[in-house]
Amino acid sequence: MDPRTSNRTTAERDVESVLHPYTNLIRHRETGPMVITRGQGVRVFDEQGRDYIEGLAGLWCTSLGWGEERLVEAAAAQMRKLPFYHLFSHKSHDPAVELCDRLLAMAPAPMSKVFLAGSGSEANDTAIKLIHYRANALGQPAKKKIIARDKAYHGVTIATASLTGLPNNQRSFDVPIPGTLKAGCPHHYRFGRPDESEADFATRMAEDLEALILAEGPDTVAAFFAEPVMGAGGVIVPPATYFPKIQAVLDRHDILLVADEVICGFGRTGKMFGTETFAIRPDMMTLAKGLSSGYAPISALMVNERVFGPVAEESGRIGVFGHGYTYGGHPVSAAVAVETLKIYAERDILAQVATVGPALQRGLEAFRDHPLVGEKRGVGLIGALELVDDKASRRPFDATRGVGPAVVARAQANGVILRAMGDTIAFSPPLVISEDEIAEMLRRFGRALDEAHGALIRESI
CATH class of the missing domain: 3.90.1150.10 (Aspartate Aminotransferase, domain 1)
Incomplete structure (x- = not known):
């Protein structure tokens, strides 16, 4: 330790050296952590x-x-065996393959492939890029607009913060970027009309979504992002009939549904995935958080064949799928995630x-x-x-x-x-x-x- 800091507390050193997320940075100088x-x-x-x-x-x-010692031991054992390798350029390793196999077997809707990343933001950002890539592959260069919802949370990258519907994630960051649209928030308590039942409110939400799609042009709208339960927006649980009605609108206009399961996945809602709790049929699913119980940074994007097929064809035409993260599928994180899934099943x-x-x-x-x-x-x-x-x-x-x-x-x-x-x-x-x-x-x-x-x-x- 630097002798200049050896006699100072962790809190004192923190104020001098750490830039904190989701924090009033001025107030932090006064209060410390x-x-x-x-x-x-x-x-x-x-x-x-x-x-x-x-x-x-x-x-x-x-x-x-x-x-949870099993997760600690899984990380230590993998550190000793293969502390790092990547998935670029036709390379692979056992923990990543086993994790992807397990996730595909668990998927609540038919999925084709799993892309591994480091955070929920990265998984959702990758989903956005794949939506664009797929549209170009299908010869639909105009069909790239993405709808998310007011009060949604999908991440903090430039692209995912544009889908996030919370003002403090956008103020002074110059987001949202073009091509992102907002639908209504399915919170009956706040946005239902007087004497409007939850079922009627859900019908109105679906009708408003369809009106938005028609106004923009269905040939310009590619995907709809949704958390089964909206987490950071206030733990907003949708009405029982909401997602089936939304799904019908998306089906009519050939629009992909991306289920953001970053918070809801792995048992939080009472089913393994929130998509099961609310009868959602996703084309893509993003996972993180509970995937490793937070013990190691990891996320996953699962895509069905409707998404993967055109993406694979386009990569063949170009010669490469030019996307990936250094730590995507990190063997230590993947090993911890595999052990986490085993514990979920065993217990x-x-x-x-x-x-x-x-x-x-x-x-x-x-x-x-x-x-x-x-x-x-x-x-x-x-x-x-x-x-x-x-x-x-x-x-x-x-x-x-x-x-x-x-x-x-x-x-x-x-x-x-x-x-x-x-x-x-x-x-x-x-x-x-x-x-x-x-x-x-x-x-x-x-x-x-x-x-x-x-x-x-x-x-x-």
């Missing part, structure tokens, strides 16, 4: 030894919790979610009568509470008051780490959480919510 030093099970611990229940599984990803992770998921949903439902809570929503082991200024009218708080972030800060002080998306508080704990741990997490959160309510009454939040 909370430094996490270790994790075990569903808990992480800070420098002072305080424990926190990780109510968001890190960033929606650590599905098997912390301290029947879906049965685990079926057992404890209802406890989370019931626990969140119990907050519905709290003065600050407007809506509870969720499925499986993902859920959210939306905070409102007035329950009867559903009037939101003025964003400048920062109520959601204040509640999350109080929750952290009470020993539970959650995430605020505006005034929506998200819950997505490790899939291995027990009912007792869910109860403790919600007790800690309940104290924080009551404290915030008291502060609001005193107007000191």
Whole structure:
């Protein structure tokens, strides 16, 4: 260690050297970070030894919790055998092939090939490039527009941030880029009309999508991106009939459906994939996060033959498929992902979610009568509470008051780490959480919510 920094704390050095994502960089100079030093099970611990229940599984990803020795050993064994190799220029290795084999066998719809990358953003960015490549292969150079939805999250590259429907991912970054379109958000609580049923709302969403496609010209629209449950946009669970109605519109106009399973995949919604939970028939699926339980960076894009066939033909014409990442299919990450999938199967992770998921949903439902809570929503082991200024009218708080972030800060002080998306508080704990741990997490959160309510009454939040 540099002798100039040896007597300074990690937090002090952090402020001087680290550029943090999703952080107010000016405020960070004043507050510094909370430094996490270790994790075990569903808990992480800070420098002072305080424990926190990780109510968001890190960033929606650590599905098997912390301290899973099988994943540590899988990484170490692969490090010793083949610490790095790539998949470029007709090269391969065992972990990548085994992982792709397993993913194709698990796919909820027929898939042809798997492309490996390092993050969900990279997987979605690759999907966008393949959509363009395929259109050129088919002699459809105009059919390249891509529709995503308001409040969607698909990543932070220039292209994927253009599909993301959250203002702070676009402000001052000069996105969206041309060729990206926005459809409505399927959140009945916020966007349904008075006395409009969820089924009628879903019908209107599908009709609005078709109107958008017709206005743009179906011969110019290539694909529709959708998360089964919209994660970073607020854990928005669509109405039951939404996706079948959307799928019918896409089928009529020969438009690909890309299912972003980065958060929903691998048991989070109660099925192995969110596409199964909501009866979606994707042409492409993007996977990450739970693919390795967050223990190693890895993502995957699965494509069906409708996509792969033209792409392969175009690469033959050009002479190469000129796309790839140095660390795509990294053997250590792939080995960890393979072991993760084995654990899911051996421990029947879906049965685990079926057992404890209802406890989370019931626990969140119990907050519905709290003065600050407007809506509870969720499925499986993902859920959210939306905070409102007035329950009867559903009037939101003025964003400048920062109520959601204040509640999350109080929750952290009470020993539970959650995430605020505006005034929506998200819950997505490790899939291995027990009912007792869910109860403790919600007790800690309940104290924080009551404290915030008291502060609001005193107007000191």
